[in-house]
Amino acid sequence: MVLACNVVIGYAGYKGSQKLRDSGLAVEHTEKVIKQTGNILSLGIDIETAARGFVITRDSAFLEPLYSAKKTTFAYIEQLKLLTVENKTQQMRVDSLNFYMHKHVDFSFHSVELINNEESKEAIALTSTKLGKKYTDHIRHLTKDIQQEETTILKDRKLLNENRVKYFNWFSMIMFILMSAFTILFLIATGKNLHQKKEKEKREQELVVAKKEMNYQRDEKEKEKVANKELEAFSYSVAHDMRAPLRHINGYVNLLIKNNSSQLDIKGLRYLNTISESSIEMGVLIDALLTFSRLSRIELSKTIINSGSMIARIIKTFTNEIEGRNVEIKISELPDTTGDENLIYLVWTNLISNALKYSRNKEKTVIDIGAETGINETIFHIRDNGVGFDMKYSAKLFHVFNRLHHTAEFEGIGIGLANVDRIITRHGGKCWAESEIGKGSTFFFSKPNDLKKVVI
Numbered sequence: 001m002v003l004a005c006n007v008v009i010g011y012a013g014y015k016g017s018q019k020l021r022d023s024g025l026a027v028e029h030t031e032k033v034i035k036q037t038g039n040i041l042s043l044g045i046d047i048e049t050a051a052r053g054f055v056i057t058r059d060s061a062f063l064e065p066l067y068s069a070k071k072t073t074f075a076y077i078e079q080l081k082l083l084t085v086e087n088k089t090q091q092m093r094v095d096s097l098n099f100y101m102h103k104h105v106d107f108s109f110h111s112v113e114l115i116n117n118e119e120s121k122e123a124i125a126l127t128s129t130k131l132g133k134k135y136t137d138h139i140r141h142l143t144k145d146i147q148q149e150e151t152t153i154l155k156d157r158k159l160l161n162e163n164r165v166k167y168f169n170w171f172s173m174i175m176f177i178l179m180s181a182f183t184i185l186f187l188i189a190t191g192k193n194l195h196q197k198k199e200k201e202k203r204e205q206e207l208v209v210a211k212k213e214m215n216y217q218r219d220e221k222e223k224e225k226v227a228n229k230e231l232e233a234f235s236y237s238v239a240h241d242m243r244a245p246l247r248h249i250n251g252y253v254n255l256l257i258k259n260n261s262s263q264l265d266i267k268g269l270r271y272l273n274t275i276s277e278s279s280i281e282m283g284v285l286i287d288a289l290l291t292f293s294r295l296s297r298i299e300l301s302k303t304i305i306n307s308g309s310m311i312a313r314i315i316k317t318f319t320n321e322i323e324g325r326n327v328e329i330k331i332s333e334l335p336d337t338t339g340d341e342n343l344i345y346l347v348w349t350n351l352i353s354n355a356l357k358y359s360r361n362k363e364k365t366v367i368d369i370g371a372e373t374g375i376n377e378t379i380f381h382i383r384d385n386g387v388g389f390d391m392k393y394s395a396k397l398f399h400v401f402n403r404l405h406h407t408a409e410f411e412g413i414g415i416g417l418a419n420v421d422r423i424i425t426r427h428g429g430k431c432w433a434e435s436e437i438g439k440g441s442t443f444f445f446s447k448p449n450d451l452k453k454v455v456i
Contacts, residue, residue: 008175019164027161029083030154033090034147036080040097041143043073044104048136051108063112070105077101080146090146097142104135250279300340300426307334307380310341311369314348321356325365332370335378337447343423350416351382351443359386359440377429377446385440397433420445 050066053059077098084090111132253276261269311331315322337344352367359365368383389397398421421431424445435441 019168024161026157027154030150030157033080033083033150034154036076036083037143037146037150040073040076040080040101041140043069043076044101044136044139047073047105047108048132051111051132055111066108066112070109073101073105074098084146087149090149093142093146097139097146100135100138100142104132104139107132107135246279250276253279300343302338303341305337305339305341305344307337307371310345311348311352314345314352317349318352318356321353325360326363327356327365328367330366330368332368334369334371334380335373337378338450339427339447340423343426347420347423347445350420354416354443355382355384355386355441357386358388359384362386373449375449377448379444379446381442381444383440383442388435388437388439388441390437391435394433394435398431 046069047066050062050069054062054066077094081091081094081098084094253272256264257269257272257276264272308331311334315329352369355367356365359367362385364385366385369381371378371380398417417431424431424447428448428450429446431443431445433441433443
């Protein structure tokens with residue numbers, strides 16, 4: 001469009017300059033006609049003046065301009081005829097001018113000839129007829145008519161020329177504005193095109209990166225599957241191969257106690273009982289480790305969970321633990337949530353078990369269970385008034401086999417909270433705790449609000 005606009009402007013400029021030139025030539029041509037007509041009239045007057053002067057004075061000095069004017073006058077008339085060749089009216093006037101100029105010249109030279117032949121009376125009589133003045137008047141009227149028409153033509157041509165200049169200027173200005181607008185639009189379109197091209201290249205690069213990432217994730221998933229299979233095989237091997245020796249150790253220790261206890265002193269029996277208890281504890285540790293490893297591989301089966309109902313069922317399983325103790329469990333209204341019901345059941349079982357265990361030395365155990373629902377997540381908590389712990393060790397709480405209290409004080413192997421953390425992490429949440437020594441602890445875990453995503 002810009003190129004076409006430039007071509008149009010160039011062509012319009014060329015045609016406009018041609019028309020301006022033609023108008024200028026036409027004006028110049030008209031001015032020549034007017035000037036030439038004036039010259040002819042002037043020469044006609046010179047002829048009349050020279051002839052009359054010679055007749056009156058008989059001074060031969062008047063003859064030179066007479067002959068010169070005669071020769072020049074008809075040359076001028078020929079030139080005038082050529083200048084007005086395209087105007088029939090002017091051509092007719094020029095022909096009439098030529099006719100009367102010939103009559104005027106013939107009359108003047110006839111007067112001169114009479115004087116040369118000593119016929120003064122006849123010459124004076126001829127001059128007295130005022131025939132020469134008649135011819136001069138005709139010449140004057142014809143030249144005036146020619147000049148008037150040419151003046152009108154000149155005026156029209158000048159007006160046309162001015163209009164052409166004005167229109168050409170307006171056209172040039174409009175075309176310049178259009179060209180500027182098209183150029184700006186072209187630049188904007190080019191900028192948008194470049195931006196879109198860059199965006200396209202960026203998207204293509206992102207697609208390449210995404211494809212590489214997908215391939216990487218696929219490879220990692222395959223590796224993870226292989227690793228999980230290897231881990232399962234290893235877990236099975238641990239469960240099978242390590243439990244058999246433990247059973248043998250425990251079995252033979254029991255046989256020694258049963259069949260040979262009379263042969264052993266008190267110290268020997270204590271040693272055997274310690275070996276038996278340690279083998280049982282090792283079996284418990286192996287089972288706990290297998291459970292912990294399975295939690296990272298087990299497929300989640302999400303359903304809608306009635307939190308209040310689940311916690312009520314769990315508390316009933318601790319009837320023996322609660323019996324004979326002064327225990328108050330406060331359960332606020334809990335929102336429904338989503339998740340793997342078996343795993344969330346394990347989370348609440350571990351947390352309630354810990355709350356009961358670490359507050360059993362209190363005269364009255366007070367446990368508070370509640371939740372706060374936010375825009376994106378729900379935060380559950382369980383608060384007890386037990387022994388508490390030092391917050392500087394809180395980072396160790398959710399790690400395997402990390403315990404903040406001695407086994408002699410509170411039994412356990414230190415894997416329950418690690419299981420809780422792993423389960424909640426797999427559900428997209430997180431765990432943390434707040435505590436003060438001697439004043440109890442509060443354990444928190446968050447769960448995303450994805451209830452609407454579960455299909456009932």
